[in-house]
Amino acid sequence: MKPTKPDLPPLAAPVGVIGLGAVSAAGNCLADTLDTLEQGRIRLSPPPFATAHPFPVFLCSLAEQTAGDDSIPFSRTVRLAVQAAREALNDAGLSADDPPEPRLGIAVGTSVGASLDFYDFYTETVRGLQPALDEIDTYLASNPALALGRLLNCRGPFLTVTNACSSGTDAVGMAAEWIRSGLCDLALAGGADALSSITYAGFSSLRLPSPNACRPFDASRDGLSLGEGAGFLLLASDEIRRERMIRAKGFVLGYGTATDAYHVTAPHPDGAGLDAATRQAFSQAGLAGWDDVAFINAHGTATQANDAAEGVFFKRHCPDVPFIATKGATGHTLGAAGALEAIFTLAHLKARRLPASPGFRDPDPRIGLAPTREPTPVRGRAAVSQSLAFGGNNSVLVLGMGEA
Amino acid sequence: MNVTVQGMACFGSFGNGSAALRTALASPLQAAHPDGRAATADVSLLKDFLPARSLRQMDHFTRMALLGALLALDDAGLSPGEAVADGQFGIVLATGYGPATPTFSFLDSMLEHGELLASPLAFSHSVHNIPAASVAMKLGLAGPCATVCQFESSVAAGLTTARSWLAEGRVSRILFGAVDECPPFLALARQRLLERAKDRGRTGTGAGSLSQPPLAEGAVFLLLGRQDTPGRRGALEHIALTRERETTLRPAALFRSGSERDDQPVFVSGRIPRDCLSLPGVVAATAAYGNLPIAQAFDIVLALDGCAQPAGGAADVSNTAHCLCFCPGGVLGVVSVASSTA
Numbered sequence: 001m002k003p004t005k006p007d008l009p010p011l012a013a014p015v016g017v018i019g020l021g022a023v024s025a026a027g028n029c030l031a032d033t034l035d036t037l038e039q040g041r042i043r044l045s046p047p048p049f050a051t052a053h054p055f056p057v058f059l060c061s062l063a064e065q066t067a068g069d070d071s072i073p074f075s076r077t078v079r080l081a082v083q084a085a086r087e088a089l090n091d092a093g094l095s096a097d098d099p100p101e102p103r104l105g106i107a108v109g110t111s112v113g114a115s116l117d118f119y120d121f122y123t124e125t126v127r128g129l130q131p132a133l134d135e136i137d138t139y140l141a142s143n144p145a146l147a148l149g150r151l152l153n154c155r156g157p158f159l160t161v162t163n164a165c166s167s168g169t170d171a172v173g174m175a176a177e178w179i180r181s182g183l184c185d186l187a188l189a190g191g192a193d194a195l196s197s198i199t200y201a202g203f204s205s206l207r208l209p210s211p212n213a214c215r216p217f218d219a220s221r222d223g224l225s226l227g228e229g230a231g232f233l234l235l236a237s238d239e240i241r242r243e244r245m246i247r248a249k250g251f252v253l254g255y256g257t258a259t260d261a262y263h264v265t266a267p268h269p270d271g272a273g274l275d276a277a278t279r280q281a282f283s284q285a286g287l288a289g290w291d292d293v294a295f296i297n298a299h300g301t302a303t304q305a306n307d308a309a310e311g312v313f314f315k316r317h318c319p320d321v322p323f324i325a326t327k328g329a330t331g332h333t334l335g336a337a338g339a340l341e342a343i344f345t346l347a348h349l350k351a352r353r354l355p356a357s358p359g360f361r362d363p364d365p366r367i368g369l370a371p372t373r374e375p376t377p378v379r380g381r382a383a384v385s386q387s388l389a390f391g392g393n394n395s396v397l398v399l400g401m402g403e404a
Numbered sequence: 405m406n407v408t409v410q411g412m413a414c415f416g417s418f419g420n421g422s423a424a425l426r427t428a429l430a431s432p433l434q435a436a437h438p439d440g441r442a443a444t445a446d447v448s449l450l451k452d453f454l455p456a457r458s459l460r461q462m463d464h465f466t467r468m469a470l471l472g473a474l475l476a477l478d479d480a481g482l483s484p485g486e487a488v489a490d491g492q493f494g495i496v497l498a499t500g501y502g503p504a505t506p507t508f509s510f511l512d513s514m515l516e517h518g519e520l521l522a523s524p525l526a527f528s529h530s531v532h533n534i535p536a537a538s539v540a541m542k543l544g545l546a547g548p549c550a551t552v553c554q555f556e557s558s559v560a561a562g563l564t565t566a567r568s569w570l571a572e573g574r575v576s577r578i579l580f581g582a583v584d585e586c587p588p589f590l591a592l593a594r595q596r597l598l599e600r601a602k603d604r605g606r607t608g609t610g611a612g613s614l615s616q617p618p619l620a621e622g623a624v625f626l627l628l629g630r631q632d633t634p635g636r637r638g639a640l641e642h643i644a645l646t647r648e649r650e651t652t653l654r655p656a657a658l659f660r661s662g663s664e665r666d667d668q669p670v671f672v673s674g675r676i677p678r679d680c681l682s683l684p685g686v687v688a689a690t691a692a693y694g695n696l697p698i699a700q701a702f703d704i705v706l707a708l709d710g711c712a713q714p715a716g717g718a719a720d721v722s723n724t725a726h727c728l729c730f731c732p733g734g735v736l737g738v739v740s741v742a743s744s745t746a
Binding site: 008009010012052053111114116122123126133136140145147150155157163164170174177178181201203258259260261263265272273276280284390391392393 | 547
């Protein structure tokens, strides 16, 4: 029997966002981060570990922050996540120290945060030594969604999604569906990733990093810059917002995700999966087309392949829609990137203006389009944040302006 | 919303297929390697589906995922081509540790050849979503695709995602897979944890306990559909992943789906509380499939197969069973299953 073919997901109810939190090299909180973006500051650092590669990185300046329970050896990824999650809770007038929220779910996108990231233990063991088990203990204690659930003493559900560089976008989209379907009343949704020496070596082996600060969409772009960070959106049901009289700072209007089924590490050159993901997200958001989109937060890694693929997509579908690329200020924060950029999108919708894209200088004639080069007014109430990932994954959020 | 199960496949250290899994209920898994690991899963059946050339450079984890997906489609009477024509397929892959062998291969390449000559192939295959993406590529399924990685809670979390995608009309069918592999280094790390636990006088029933069966590997794939489509293998009636601060050990009170009865069997996995095992109707089948984070997926297969009791036990009078996974930090994964065999 042939199954029914739904064309696209039907219109879905908007999900309110009541708190935002962000930490990255661009700032230890959202306000500092937005100021960095506005000023176009770029805070590049040498890698914090010994390496033979020359590629600089974007590091958070929060070096030794606590996760809130020093008896457990949480990873740096978890500590970054806690920092951003606490800010999102505080932003909504809640506190991680209050009695636990009865139905708070946690959805975290990550890459490094769920990896077997114990280089020292591994190398010493294969050399015949008996290293301490500290790195293993940290790994076992630090699955991001489970660790946050433990620290915030909440009931769930819990999701650690590992879709590489689109993970943060996926976590937000999936948690929005939890709220719509009543699985939970509140959801901390976002992403977190610390810089890892293994990941750094891996990206270097693929010859993807730049020896300079990355320049998304620039004619002279020569690769990405790895970064670290975390970003969380606190999503709430309509009932919770009504009961507590909390105004939404923005809305998740739609989410789409599709794989290219094309190549392990390169995006489809025509943006096939990105097109499918966008159509899903528009369908859920009830958008008829690009005319309703004020701007796009591009994935913009500054690799040749990524920016070219996004450029082809923009030129074909939305050549007149302004787009911004923010990784010039944060670096590529992997699993956190989609969440951070969703937060920036909501902030720019609220501010009614886009800053210049950090690091961008000269348009690439092969792309034929340029991201924002100067502060640009925002006209419209909805914007798109998109992420492309290893494995050909493409994920798209349609985000809406908050209540006045 | 219920989720129907239209196709099912499983294999692992115990052998291939649900019949082998049932047999293993009566003959617990033994270590097959000197380091205490159970047998490596046999993925040679892949050659029945795909030319060997197309499998070159594919790591063992991805081979397990691909074989599981193909077998589940086959069980549902679908070829990959028919699945592509359907056009509304999603993939959700749940894994406790992710592709461990490529991760360690990448570290080996750094150690052997230096950081400047580390293997880009090993690194790219160590990224957690590459196995699911490879399944999508090999089968031509260009739809939603997600990988979930959170130790023992991965199965319930992945099924939660699958149910959401079906319920919101994003897809009409989902290939849900649960995969974990067991390379030697994981056995070595576990041995170190066991030695430390012994030194500290701890021998509990958790993943690091001395009484656990050997480390194992394997895959379970389910072809899932929306509740308005027939499920020849049964249905998943309740899926939850919650952190319960207060649980009693009476099975029906361990979770709150609202439909459970005391006479319905309960499969348990993960960090099973000792007291739980003596309760009527509680089945711990870990000895059959071994010690691995995706244990709950094998319990779901047993429940779908109507195996309420270990081999030789009485037949189940109900066609509903519950699969509970006790995860770290007090998290409980719950999947209630209606088999089609009653």
